[in-house]
Amino acid sequence: MPTKTFLNLSSEKQHKLYDAMYREFSDHVLAESKVSNIVTAAQISRGSFYTYFDDLEDAYRWVLNDVILDIHKNIDRQDILSTTEDFILNAKTSQHFDFLKHYYVVNESLLQKKRGKLTSRDFSLPDSHSTNQDISQWLLVQSVHQLIREFFLDPDKQTCIISTLHTLDTWRREV
Numbered sequence: 046m047p048t049k050t051f052l053n054l055s056s057e058k059q060h061k062l063y064d065a066m067y068r069e070f071s072d073h074v075l076a077e078s079k080v081s082n083i084v085t086a087a088q089i090s091r092g093s094f095y096t097y098f099d100d101l102e103d104a105y106r107w108v109l110n111d112v113i114l115d116i117h118k119n120i121d122r123q124d125i126l127s128t129t130e131d132f133i134l135n136a137k138t139s140q141h142f143d144f145l146k147h148y149y150v151v152n153e154s155l156l157q158k159k160r161g162k163l164t165s166r167d168f169s170l171p172d173s174h175s176t177n178q179d180i181s182q183w184l185l186v187q188s189v190h191q192l193i194r195e196f197f198l199d200p201d202k203q204t205c206i207i208s209t210l211h212t213l214d215t216w217r218r219e220v
Contacts, residue, residue, distance in 0.1 A: 046107050051097035062087040062097065066108050071143040074151040075105050102159065109148065112141050122182075126214045129189045130207055133196050149197035181220050188213055 051059065065086035069078050080101055084091050098104040121128045136142055171180045192206050 046103065046110075047097055054097075062089065062094075063108065063111070066104050067112075067144065070105055070108055070147065074147045075102065075155055076151070078105070102156070105152070106156070108144075109152075112144055116141065125185055125189055126210050126217070129193065130210050133193065133203060133206055133210075136196065137200060146197050146200075149194050153194075177220070181217065185213065185217065 051062075054062075062083070065083045068086065069083050073079075073082075078101060080091060080094055083104070084094050087094075094104075098107070116132065119128060119132065132139075136145070139145075169183075171183050175183070189210075192209060195202060196206050
C-alpha cells in the first residue's frame with residue numbers, strides 16, 4: 046500500500062503515477078511488469094517509486110484494490126445477479142478488461158503463491174447462527190465471484206455464464 050509520502054503528493058502526481066501503474070499492469074502480467082516502464086511513464090525517479098511503494102507487488106495490490114472497489118460500486122447487493130449479468134455483458138468493453146484478464150489468468154495465482162494466502166476479499170463463512178437468508182446470500186456471492194473468474198479465464202463462455210446466472214436467479218426465487 047502507498048506510503049505516507051505518496052499520500053502527501055498532490056492529487057495530480059498521485060493520479061499520474063496511478064495511471065502509469067494501471068497501464069503497465071493492464072498491458073503486462075505482474076511477472077513481466079517493469080518499474081522502469083512505470084517511472085518513465087509517470088516521469089518520476091526509480092528511487093521515488095520505492096519511496097512510495099515497497100515493491101512492484103505492493104503497487105500492484107494497491108491498484109488491484111482500487112479496481113475491485115470501482116467494480117463493486119456498480120454491484121447492487123440486493124440485485125447481485127442482475128448487476129453481475131450487466132457487468133459480464135459489458136466486461137469486454139470495460140476499461141478494466143485487460144487488467145482483470147491478467148489478474149485472473151496469471152496474477153491471482155502468482156500472488157497466492159508468493160503470499161501463501163488468498164488475494165480475494167475474505168468472506169465470512171456461514172456458521173450455526175446463520176439464517177437461511179444469510180446462507181443463500183453467501184452462496185450467491187461465492188457463485189457470482191466464481192462466475193466472474195470463469196468469464197475472465199474464458200470470455201467465450203459468456204453465454205453459458207449468463208445462463209448460469211439465470212439459473213441461480215430461479216433458484217434464489219424458489220428458496
